[in-house]
Amino acid sequence: DSGVTQTPKHLITATGQRVTLRCSPRSGDLSVYWYQQSLDQGLQFLIQYYNGEERAKGNILERFSAQQFPDLHSELNLSSLELGDSALYFCASSVGDTGAYEQYFGPGTRLTVT
Amino acid sequence: GENVEQHPSTLSVQEGDSAVIKCTYSDSASNYFPWYKQELGKRPQLIIDIRSNVGEKKDQRIAVTLNKTAKHFSLHITETQPEDSAVYFCAAKRVFGNEKLTFGTGTRLTIIP
Numbered sequence: 001d002s003g004v005t006q007t008p009k010h011l012i013t014a015t016g017q018r019v020t021l022r023c024s025p026r027s028g029d030l031s032v033y034w035y036q037q038s039l040d041q042g043l044q045f046l047i048q049y050y051n052g053e054e055r056a057k058g059n060i061l062e063r064f065s066a067q068q069f070p071d072l073h074s075e076l077n078l079s080s081l082e083l084g085d086s087a088l089y090f091c092a093s094s095v096g097d098t099g100a101y102e103q104y105f106g107p108g109t110r111l112t113v114t
Numbered sequence: 115g116e117n118v119e120q121h122p123s124t125l126s127v128q129e130g131d132s133a134v135i136k137c138t139y140s141d142s143a144s145n146y147f148p149w150y151k152q153e154l155g156k157r158p159q160l161i162i163d164i165r166s167n168v169g170e171k172k173d174q175r176i177a178v179t180l181n182k183t184a185k186h187f188s189l190h191i192t193e194t195q196p197e198d199s200a201v202y203f204c205a206a207k208r209v210f211g212n213e214k215l216t217f218g219t220g221t222r223l224t225i226i227p
Binding site: 002 | 148150155156157158159160163203214215216217218219220
């Protein structure tokens with residue numbers, strides 16, 4: 001157990017819908033990272049937050065957005081869902097924004113869009 | 115930005131033999147290189163990492179080597195066991211700054227009993 005929690009574990013929804021994925025970082029970690037992993041694919045970095053502020057952006061679609069709250073948990077919002085958005089979504093956390101510290105991954109949320 | 119290439123994409127070795135996975139990176143300023151192991155349907159788990167001030171790091175059956183001049187680093191697993199079967203990802207980033215962790219495309223390692 002890495003100490004990073006994600007909810008829900010599984011999510012099944014229809015095209016065009018909107019969902020919210022939630023992540024709680026390890027105690028003491030200020031940075032949260034979101035990744036998308038499609039079937040048999042690598043880890044695509046989406047976005048990073050540090051202490052409530054956006055710090056880095058990767059291949060995140062405009063239909064997707066995220067935020068980090070004062071209690072440091074983060075939410076990833078996916079809207080106008082398409083079949084191709086079906087994937088495992090991981091969040092990871094680390095101590096600092098510089099990335100000097102290891103990233104620890106949560107168990108992931110498996111999103112299925114039908 | 116950083117680009118990480120990983121080879122091979124699949125690797126099968128006999129139980130007890132050694133496995134080597136290689137990665138190259140493009141950004142000469144990268145100085146942190148972790149390796150993650152991901153079992154099917156589970157989270158990536160950090161198994162070992164190396165920083166650019168050392169050339170080799172070992173942890174029991176796992177070792178990582180780094181060649182900064184050539185910009186490549188490798189994961190070595192000795193005396194492989196069935197539980198080593200998984201997908202392994204290398205990654206690279208600058209420790210300082212807002213650069214993201216860039217992952218390789220992964221190597222599916224299968225240990226043949």
